[in-house]
Amino acid sequence: xxxxxxxxxxxxxxxxxxxxxxxxxxxxxxxxxxxxxxxxxxxxxxxxxxxxxxxxxxxxxxxxxxxxxxxxxxxxxxxxxxxxxxxxxxxxxxxxxxxxxxxxxxxxxxxxxxxxxxxxxxxxxxxxxxxxxxxxxxxxxxxxxxxxxxxxxxxxxxxxxxxxxxx
Numbered sequence: 001x002x003x004x005x006x007x008x009x010x011x012x013x014x015x016x017x018x019x020x021x022x023x024x025x026x027x028x029x030x031x032x033x034x035x036x037x038x039x040x041x042x043x044x045x046x047x048x049x050x051x052x053x054x055x056x057x058x059x060x061x062x063x064x065x066x067x068x069x070x071x072x073x074x075x076x077x078x079x080x081x082x083x084x085x086x087x088x089x090x091x092x093x094x095x096x097x098x099x100x101x102x103x104x105x106x107x108x109x110x111x112x113x114x115x116x117x118x119x120x121x122x123x124x125x126x127x128x129x130x131x132x133x134x135x136x137x138x139x140x141x142x143x144x145x146x147x148x149x150x151x152x153x154x155x156x157x158x159x160x161x162x163x164x165x166x167x
Contacts, residue, residue, distance in 0.1 A: 019065050019083075021072075022051065027059030029072055037068045038099030039083030045099065055080065055101050066115030067165070071122075072101065077109030079122060087118045088149025089133035095149055105130070105151050116163030122151065129158040137166045 018034035030051035031040040038045055041054040055072075058080075062073035069083030069090060080101035081090040088095055091104040105122075108130075112123040119133030119140060130151040131140040138145055141154045 019068070019070065020051075021063045021065050021070060023060050023063060027061065027075060028056070029054050029058070029060045029063065031070065034068075037084035037097045039065070039068050039070050041070060041082040041099070041101050043100050062111075062113055064113045064115040066120065066163075067117045069115065071113045071115050071120060073110050073113055077111065077125060078103050079105055079108070079110045079113065081120070084118075085149075087134035087147050089115075089118050089120050091120060091132040091149065091151050093150050108151075112161055114161045114163040116167075117165035119163060120151075121161045121163045123158050123161060127157050127159065128153050129155040129161065139163075139166060 019039050020033050022030045030053055032048040032051045035045050035047050040048055042052050059075040060072045061075050064071045066089060072080045081104055082098045082101045085095050085097050090098060092102055109125040110122045111125055114121045116139060122130045131154050132148045132151045135145050135147050140148060140152060142152050
């Protein structure tokens with residue numbers, strides 16, 4: 001399959017539910033695929049069959065796509081989320097879907113992210129683990145089964161993360 005051969009991608013998200021994301025060599029963020037909840041971040045709910053550049057002017061370094069929502073870290077360490085938000089997986093303190101990237105946990109710089117089925121994980125620059133979203137099976141690791149629409153600091157000294165569907 002040939003995808004926009006004039007674009008040289010340096011990173012492609014390996015997760016997601018019918019949505020694809022990539023960062024090009026200049027740090028631009030591209031999305032395509034299913035977009036029912038705004039998970040492409042282009043301000044619409046229109047499905048895209050070709051890569052579409054979003055959040056023009058912001059350079060990104062990390063991406064992760066969950067089940068109908070997306071996350072990205074820009075070059076300054078800011079965390080952006082968009083798409084489906086029924087369980088608070090965007091971490092903006094609400095359960096409202098977002099069609100465009102919104103910055104969350106302003107003032108905290110992040111280095112790693114992982115989007116799960118309906119929960120999110122991130123590591124900040126001090127190696128603290130933050131989790132939020134659906135927690136019916138204890139996905140957030142905070143000792144409860146209560147959902148959280150805001151990031152919760154769960155552990156310290158964490159180097160790598162991987163969020164699954166329900167774990």
